[in-house]
Amino acid sequence: MGTQSVTDGLVIRDFNVGEADRFLTLLTRKFGVIRANARGARRMKSGVSTGTQLLCHADFTLFKGREKYSIDEATPLTLFMGVRSDLEKLALAQYFCELEDFLAPKEEEASLFLRLILNAxxxxxxxKRPALQIKAAFEMRLLSLSGYMPDLVACSDCGIYEADEVTLLLQSGVFLCAGxxxxxxxxxxxxxxxxRGALAAMRHTVYADFSRLFSFSLPEHTLTQFATASERYLLATLERSFNTLEFYHSLSTIC
Incomplete structure (x- = not known):
């Protein structure tokens, strides 16, 4: 016998199966990342059609059998149409989803992981915030939630807290002052x-209260430096690339 449960979640991946079904990857509040089948979801009259689209935040009624979940109900909460209708924003959102799929807990509570991507x-x-700022803040906080928080308190050798320029060591996640x-x-x-400004921004995204995570501003040059370092730290830490990130960069080049 299976069990039924209700949780909200975000559709982070979707695949069409057969003539009318969808197979989904959900980031849920109660169960983290799960895979679930939505039967008949591609039929126009289906009660779960809207709630099982990519990037839809919905309340899901789930049935868990021996080996997999199935979706009995999906009540949409937020559709993020403004993201889905803009190719560059959609590409960045899919990168966020791929990161969550890789890093968020499986079959475990994941409220902060869900809150992070919904806010982003x-x-x-x-x-109202530059895409680079949202991206870098998302990357750094997601890494921190996942156990990859860098040590940005002080220079790892001499202990100095502030400097005009520092060097972040990407593989160890510590920084060194110029000397x-x-x-x-x-x-x-x-x-x-x-x-100094880029280090302050990185510290903010790692250490600040969640409610203030995205609440900062930087000059364009400093933001670019911070965002570049954030992405490089993520790729070095996780020791892999992401197809969605490469696609996002290809769009940025074209545009």
Whole structure:
């Protein structure tokens, strides 16, 4: 016998199956990342059609059998149409989804992981923060939630807290002040330079209260430096690439 449960969640991946079904990856509040079948979801008259679309935040009634979940009901809460109708925003949102699929807990409570991506998508849709800022803040906080928080309190060698420029060591997640960085043997491709402002931004995204995560502003040059370092730290830490990230960058180049 199976069990039925209710939780809200976000559709982070979807695949068409057969003539009318969808197979979904959901990031749910109660159960983290799960795979679920939505029978008949592609039929216009289906009661779960809207709630099982990519990037839909919905209340799901789930039935768990021996091996998989199935969706009995899906009541849409937010559709993020402003993201889905803009190709560049959609590409960035799909990158967020791929990261969550890789890093969020499986079959475990994941409220903070869900809150993070919902907040990021809402800001992306509203367009009130630069996409680079949303992306970098999302990356750093998701890594921190997943156990990959960098140590940004002070220079790992001399302990100094502030400096005009520091060097982030991408593989260890610590930074060195300019004086200590000169003596360090880490190769250039495993380093990232951070100005005082970029370091402050990175510290904010790692240590700030969740409600203030995206609430900061930076000059364009500093934001670019921070966002570049954030992405490089993520890729070095996870030791893999992401197809959605490559696609997002290809759109940025075209546009």
């Amino acid at each position: 998508l809402a800001l992306l849709e509203a367009g 200590c960085a000169i003596r360090d043997q880490t190769p250039p491709n495993a380093r990232a330079q951070l100005s």
